[in-house]
Amino acid sequence: MDEKGRRKWIYAKNPKGKWFNKRAFFTIAWLAFFILAPIIKINGEPFMLLDIVNRKFIIFGAIFWAQDTFIMALLMLSFVFFILLFTVTFGRIWCGWACPQTIFLEMIFRKIEFLVEGDYKQRHQLDQASWSAQKIFKKLLKHGLFILMSIILTNIFLMWxxxxxxxxxxxxxxxxxxxxxxxxxxxxxxVFYWIYSFFREQICTMVCPYGRMQGVLLDKKSIIVAYDYKRGEPRGTKEGGDCINCQQCISVCPTGIDIRNGAQLECINCTACIDACDQVMEKVSKPKGLIRFDSIEGIEKGHKSIWNTRNRAYSVVLAILLGFFIYTLFTRPDVETSILRVPGTLYQVSEDGQVSNVYNLKIVNKTHDKMNLHVKLVTPNGKIKQAIEKPIELGIHERAERVYIVEFPKSSLSHGKNSIEFGIYNDKGELIENVGVGFLAP
Ligand code: SF4
Ligand code: SF4
Incomplete structure (x- = not known):
């Protein structure tokens, strides 16, 4: 912001260098995954799919249904601990390298901007200039491409x-x-167009809760993009430190900060300032790495160890969670059944003294084989009244729903809630699953 609290528009310089090249390779791999993950098929199913309508989620080829909420919760919890562990150890590396916001803004939209309007000086001059045919053309072209890219990204996003x-x-x-x-x-x-055209880096510096958490997650051993003040200061003097105060690290920064002021909330660890400073050091024949990936302790004491009590504890918790997740994933039943009394119904009593309850059955085949399933009452002895007596035929990963009416003689029931048990059998008559439910009687 400027002195009056107004937003200062950032004209970041186009980054170039060793670290940028690494990020570009990573971005290509990331975008390939983003585009191809819902398209690639394994055993006829996508590699990734978040089918909220049918409550079917495929994550790295493993299928999860609404009934797998516990396993999904374990997976989410493991992911949260992975992020915590990663952040405590490697700082905000996720933000600069893998966050969709940074990838889309820095590696797609800003690149379009550089291509159409030029590098930071030309863009600044263009914005300051009065409207001309050339300015209108460039702005229309840039925003047209931004809109097109927003639509393309939205469609890929929806494909997930x-x-x-x-x-x-x-x-x-x-x-x-x-x-x-x-x-x-x-x-x-x-929303995409608005963010990448106007709101931009403010998502990282003002909105993103993950960015705000850095203050409590990072410590002196966390690896961050850091300025070696011991080597660099006093800056800009002949006999002083290595920093020549050229400000290249500031002009290349997409969030507009000066990394020489120390670790800051706004730094997304994008490495652009490392590349910029390395190029300057090369020109003035000084060793590279005045700005580098290092910990505060590494800069203070000259050695770095990434391990501390917190990341050791997070590693143990993560290992336990992942172990439990893998165990529950591989031991989950082939068929998942849920049977519930139809909401809002109690019981019906017929003239011949029979009491009936109505149930909804939802059943999922989680295997890669077709299945014919039979639903029977296991305890107590009673009758399932079905319109269709045929077995439930389930294709690979198919779901089915049925309505059953269960009937018992009133004399065999206690007042209020009784317990009954359904059995799910395969064609060979083998019991696959037992499901216990309540039965209401007068
Ligand atoms: S790019 Fe390097 S030398 Fe130039 S101001 Fe930044 S830290 Fe100092
Ligand atoms: S300070 Fe450096 S690493 Fe941090 S956001 Fe700016 S350019 Fe990227």
Whole structure:
């Protein structure tokens, strides 16, 4: 912000150098994963899919259903601990290298901007200049490309929730057939466009809660992008430190900060200042690494050890969580059944003294084989009244829903809630799963 509290627009210099090249390779791999993960098929299913409508989630090829909430919770918890461990140890490296916000802004939208409007000086001059045919052309071209890229990214993002086939169907069908999806796509595209055209780095410096957590997560041993003040200061003097006060590290910074002021909330560890300073050091024949990946302790004492009590403790918790997750994943049943009394219903009593309850059955085949399943009452002796007596035929990873009416003689029941048990059997008559539910009687 300037002295009056107004936003200072950042004209960051186009970064170049060894670290930028590494980030560019990583970005290509990241974007390939982002685009291909919902398209690649393993055993006929996508590698990644978040099908919220059908409550089916495929993560790295493993399928999770709504009934797998516990396993999903374990996975999420493991992910949170992984992020904590990673942040305590390596600082905000996620932000600079793998966060979608940084990848989209720094590696796609800013690159478009550099291409159309030029590097930081030309862009600054263009914005200061009065409107001319050339300025209008450049601005229209840049914002046109931004809108196009926002729409493309939104469609890829939506593919993670719909899968590629459904997405193509939505795109090719008339708009009226998917009006809701179309409106969502437009809104998400508009948000993307607004963020990458105008709001930009403020997401990292003002909005993102992860950025705000750095103050409590980082310590003196965390590896961050750091300025070696011992070597660099006093800056800009002939007999002084190595920093020649050229300010290249500031002009290249996408969040507009001066890394020489120490670790800051706004630093996303993008490494642009490392590259800029290394190039300066090369020119003045001084050793590279005045700005580098190091810990505060590493700079103070000259040696670095990434281990401390916190990341050791997080590692142990993460190992336990992951072990438990893998165990529950591989021992989960082949078939997942949930049977619940139809909401809002109690019981019915017929003239011949039979009491009945109505149940909803939801069943999922989690295997890669087709299954024919039979539902029977295990205890107590009673009757399932079904409209169709055929077995439930389930294809690979298919779900089915049925309604059952269960009936007992009133004399065999206690007042209020009774316990009954269903059994799910395969074609060979083998019991696959038992499901206990309550039965209401007058
Ligand atoms: S780029 Fe390096 S030498 Fe130049 S001001 Fe920054 S830290 Fe100092
Ligand atoms: S200080 Fe350096 S690493 Fe941090 S955001 Fe700025 S350029 Fe990137």
């Amino acid at each position: 929730f719909t899968g590629p086939e459904k997405l193509i169907q939505i795109i090719t069908d008339p708009i009226q057939a998917h009006l809701q999806g179309f409106v969502i796509m437009l809104l998400v595209s508009a």
